[in-house]
Amino acid sequence: MRFFFLAMKLHPEVKEKATDEIDHIITKDRPRLPTLEDRANMPYITALLKETLRWMPIAPLSLPHAVDREIEFRGYRIPESAVLLPSIGCFSLDSSVYPNPTLFDPERFLSPNPELSPETFVFGFGKRICPGIHLAEASLFLAIAQSLAVFDIKKPNDAISGKAIDPVLNSTPGIVTYPIDYLCDITPRSEKHRQLVLAVDKEHPWDERNAKFIQGINTKNV
Numbered sequence: 553m554r555f556f557f558l559a560m561k562l563h564p565e566v567k568e569k570a571t572d573e574i575d576h577i578i579t580k581d582r583p584r585l586p587t588l589e590d591r592a593n594m595p596y597i598t599a600l601l602k603e604t605l606r607w608m609p610i611a612p613l614s615l616p617h618a619v620d621r622e623i624e625f626r627g628y629r630i631p632e633s634a635v636l637l638p639s640i641g642c643f644s645l646d647s648s649v650y651p652n653p654t655l656f657d658p659e660r661f662l663s664p665n666p667e668l669s670p671e672t673f674v675f676g677f678g679k680r681i682c683p684g685i686h687l688a689e690a691s692l693f694l695a696i697a698q699s700l701a702v703f704d705i706k707k708p709n710d711a712i713s714g715k716a717i718d719p720v721l722n723s724t725p726g727i728v729t730y731p732i733d734y735l736c737d738i739t740p741r742s743e744k745h746r747q748l749v750l751a752v753d754k755e756h757p758w759d760e761r762n763a764k765f766i767q768g769i770n771t772k773n774v
């Protein structure tokens with residue numbers, strides 16, 4: 553989700569297209585939050601989710617595995633106990649599969665011949681593949697579609713110059729990576745969307761810790 557918000561802030565044109573898709577299905581006059589039932593009718597958001605997984609894979613070296621016996625693979629001898637780290641980060645930036653790979657472009661997963669789906673590698677491989685894959689995808693779809701449905705996401709403006717602050721595109725080192733901290737301007741898209749957020753908040757109140765966290769950021773508009 554942190555990479556998603558970063559991508560939206562960097563690519564307003566992508567956010568506009570995604571929001572248009574939502575507004576086409578959910579009328580702006582009577583807004584509601586998208587559900588998993590809407591997923592089949594939201595190809596652009598589905599492509600945007602795939603692009604988020606590909607653009608900055610959160611586990612760029614998967615998890616380390618050791619071979620339990622010596623094997624030969626494509627002429628390479630891999631000795632017993634050797635540690636293998638699949639280079640997921642390289643697969644996602646392979647320009648022979650994903651032209652202009654550093655560009656965040658959901659359209660690459662919309663063409664009649666969609667290129668290789670990132671789900672085939674960002675969740676790992678074989679019998680130890682991530683067991684959370686379906687939960688992760690469904691939760692991400694909801695979080696992404698619901699955020700886009702109600703919020704405008706923009707670069708914040710510098711308080712003195714008034715100019716938009718450009719984020720530094722960089723991620724933290726480690727087995728699981730995050731973007732380095734960045735500021736983001738997140739506001740309800742309209743009064744009706746603001747009311748929808750408040751209604752959800754009433755129905756599922758934030759616990760104290762979350763409330764404090766949110767207040768710490770900005771409750772001025774929400």
Ligand code: HEM
Pocket residue numbers: 610611614615674675676677678679680681682683684685687688
């Ligand atoms: C975008 C979200 C996620 C990504 C990209 C991701 C990615 C991965 C990767 C690359 C592995 C290593 C697989 C391998 O060894 O080949 C892994 C393992 C694992 N993941 Fe995820 N994961 C995600 C979300 C989740 C969620 C939501 C859960 C649980 C609810 C989860 C639970 C696990 C567990 C338990 C393992 C270890 C499996 C094993 O070694 O047998 N993951 N994940």
